[in-house]
Amino acid sequence: MQKSVELTGIGKGFGADDVLKNIDLSVKPGEFLSLVGMSGCGKSTLLRIIAGLERPDRGSVAIGGADVTELDPSARNLAMVFQSYALYPHMSVRQNIATPLRMRRLSLASRLPLIGALAASAEVLREINKSVEQAAETLHISHLLDRKPAQLSGGQRQRVALARALVRSPAAFLMDEPLSNLDAKLRAHMRNELAALHRRLGATFIYVTHDQTEAMTMSDRIALMSEGRIEQLGTPSELYEHPATLTVARFIGTPSINLVPVEVLPNGSVSLFGQALGLAAAGHNAGPATLGVRAEDVSITPEGLPLRVQRTETHGADRFVHGHLQADEALPVTFRLSIGAPVAVNSDDVIYVSFPPERAHLFGRDGSRLAAFPTDRVAA
Amino acid sequence: MTLILEASSAAAGRGTRVRSKGERRMMWKALLFVAPAVLLLAAIYIIPVVVLAGFSLTDYQLGALSTRFIALENFAKAFDDPVFLRSLKNTVIYAVIVIPLGVFLALGLALLVHGRKRSRAFWEAAYFLPVTATLVAMATVWQFLLHPSIGPVNAAIKWLGFEPVAFLSNPTLLIPTMAMIGVWQILGFNMVLFLAGLTAIPKDLYEAARLDGARHPFDRFVTVTWPMLGPTTLFVVVTTSISAFKVFETVAVLTKGRFGSETLLFDLYLEGFEYSNTGYAAALTLIFLVIILVLSIGQTLHLDRKVHY
Known part of the structure; x- marks a missing residue:
């Protein structure tokens, strides 16, 4: 099942705070779209609005072209994986x-x-059981089906939560930080x-x-x-190569x-501590x-910006050097x-x-990207 | 190889001996630490129960100069005593009314009060008031409320055009009436316990249930609320049963055991303190303790399997 998800003009406030300000977002059918940002940026609220767990103050949600803004979560045919997994603790994995x-x-x-088992059609129950096993x-x-969630490890619970989500081919999968309770190694594996x-x-x-790594x-x-x-x-790669704002770059x-x-400078050329960088805004x-x-x-390089090395950091294939630019001792960069x-x-x-000037990104005082181009001089 | 093995086993042997000396010292320390608890338990519970069991095998009467060992005669007498058998029957009827009503009405109230936002504190306090009030005083109030000629309850019944009901003198209505007062008294306490249980249910589970398609509130109750309240329900059922079997104040104030309305605790109070049959009362107390014990152990074992995940 592939359905598009369209958000138009979504706004939401809690008390006096505007948590979401006029969000327009269109998720294509079959797309893997990440909502990423610092805590408190509104990403979870936005997901909960798509799920129907929160009502937007303004705007509309459409799934597969149909407006679902007024629909209950149970009627939206979405599956959600929660950070806490939200498994029913009294049910076996199979029942979950x-x-x-x-x-x-x-x-x-x-x-x-109890009495439900008598009323249910055996045919439907068999089909359900088959889907669960698939x-x-x-x-x-499959080997965990008869255990209770309390008897499972974090990674296994995560899988059960995923299985519960995909057992019924929903219109879209919503995932709210599903990997953040796993240890680093398992997280990389689950990615x-x-x-x-x-x-x-x-x-x-x-x-x-x-976690920008998960999103990337x-x-x-x-x-x-x-x-x-x-x-x-x-x-x-667009976000990495061409960050639109300082926030994204950071x-x-x-x-x-x-x-x-x-x-x-007034003539457009960019200078660092008085040294021209071969870049013009x-x-x-x-x-x-x-x-x-x-x-x-x-x-x-043999010449360029002087850097006093603080420490080096080895990551196997990569090594990173951390240092302070020396031009201003009082304000180490x-x-x-x-x-x-x-x-x-x-x-x-x-x-x-030194660095090639065309690889540099320039941001204005308001944090937005400034168009810049290399001048004929090579970076100092 | 052999040499090493021998050496290591010798070392191991020495190690055990050293350890056992240290272990003995640890054991003494451990005993010292549990001593206060054991002594208190013995002084408050175990010794009194043993003394009670001793009395129950004699015909001792309070202040009597001589006393005889009569083995199990007191117990045999109890199960031939029409007053005791009646009190047992009355207590069972009382419990059969109070336990389900006291538990399920409280659950219903808790669900309703839990849904309130601003008025929740008011409802909690209102339903909890009977718990804080002394039952002896409240029983007097009920006596007035249910009075056949001056009570407002009967005034209302008469106003609706029915005959007044003698709640506190009609023998068939006595126990149910007292059971209703018992339910009224215990409701607030059980409701607060259920509210605590409801508050502890993670919100995520309800949200997961809604996304899983639980559109009906009933579905959410069956899928999340009721199973998650299992441990609370177990506790509420056990405490309610125990307090139901301990009913005493309402009988003592409202009927004083007239019209065949004795309950277990009231009967053993009569035997022990009014008629001074200490030995017989001790036997009745022992029977009472056994009933409570069997009930609590039975419920705990039965429900425990269902409520712990």
């Missing part, structure tokens, strides 16, 4: 996974405990499994996370949210992007600005670059670094 099917396919009388097989939990599951099902996934590795598109707004909507990428205060943007450059775009293994760099060394 069967619940969405029982609710939909059995009459009220046959859902009653879902369990997909997630490799791969979720991405594979998405490819196999071809279903629409809307995934909320505060799994999503077709990312909506980066901040203070109740969507800052940027795009593919992971949020996306590990290690974080290097940000240094620069000055745009378009338009009339003279004044202080912020320059962002990714660690992997910086290299050690942390700078990170990635270097190949052969270069020996020690703490307190002074090295010279």
Whole structure:
């Protein structure tokens, strides 16, 4: 099942605070879209509005072209995986996974405990059982079907929650930080499994996370949210290569992007501590600005910006150097670059670094991206 | 190889001996720590029950100069005593009314009060008031309310055109009337327990149930609320049964056991303190204790299997 999800002009306030401000978002059928941002940015509220667990103050929600703004969550045919997994503790894994099917396919009388078994049609029960076993097989939990959630590990509970979601081919899957209660190694493993599951099902996934790595590795598109707004909507590489705002640049990428205060001169050229960088800002943007450059775009060169090394950090294939730009001792600017293994760099060394100006991002005082182009001079 | 093995086993042997000395010291320390609890338990519960069991095998009367060991004669007498058998029957009828009504009405009230936002504190206090009031005083109030000629309840019945009902002198109505007062008294307490249980249910479960298609409130009750309240229900049922079997004040104030309205506790109060048959009263007390014990253990074992996940 692939359905689109359309949000139009969604607004929501709690008390005096506006949690969501006029959100428009269109999720394509079969797309894996991540809502990512710091805690409190409104991403979970937005997901809960799609699910129907919260009502928007303004705007509308449409699933597969049909307006569902007024519909109860039970009528929206969506599946949701909660951060806490929200498994029913008194039911076995089998019963947990069967619940969405029982609710939909059995009459009220046959859902009653004890006497319900008599009223239910054996045919339907057999079908339900078959679907449950298929879902369990997909997630490799067939051997756990008769256990209670309390007897499972965190990773196994996560799988049960996923199985409960996919047992009935919903219009879309909603996931609210489903991996955040797992340890780092299992989280990396489940990231791969979720991405594979998405490819196999071809279903629409809307995934909320505060972890940019999860968003970057799994999503077709990312909506980066901040203070109740969507800052940027795009593919992971668009967000990484062309951050639309300073917030996006800061949020996306590990290690974080290097940000240094620069000055745009009246003639447009950008200077760092009085040194021209070979970059010019378009338009009339003279004044202080912020320059962002990714660690992997910086290299050690015979001359360039002097950097006093603080420490190096080894990640196996990658090594990162952390240091302070020396031009202003009173205001040390942390700078990170990635270097190949052969270069020996020690703490307190002074090295010279530079970067190709076309790889730099320039942001104005309000945090929005400024158009910039390299001048004919190479970066200092 | 053998050498090493021997050496290690010798070391192990020495280790055990050393450890056992340390273990003995630890044991003494442990005994010292449990001593206060054991002594208190013995002084407050175990010794009195043993003394009680001793009395129950004699024909001791309060202040009597001589007393005889009569083995189980008191127990045999009890099950031939029409007053005791009547009190047993009355207590069972009382419990059969109070336990289900006291538990399920309280659950219903808790569900209703839980849904209130601003008025919740008011309803909680209102229903909890009877718990804080002394039952002896409240029984007097009920006596007035149910009075055949001056009570407002009968005034209302008469106003509706029916004959006045003698709640407190008609023998068939006596126990049910007292049971209603018992329900009224225990409702608030049970409701507060259920409210605590309701508050502890994670909101996520209700939301998951709604997304799973539980559109009817009844579905959400069966899928989430009722199972999640299992431990609370067990506790409420056990405490309600115990307090139902302990009914005393209403009888003592409203009827003083007239019209065949004795209950277990009232009968043993009569035997022990009015007629001074200490030995016989001790036997009745022992029977009472056994009933309570069997009930609590039975319920706990039966329900425990269903409520712990």
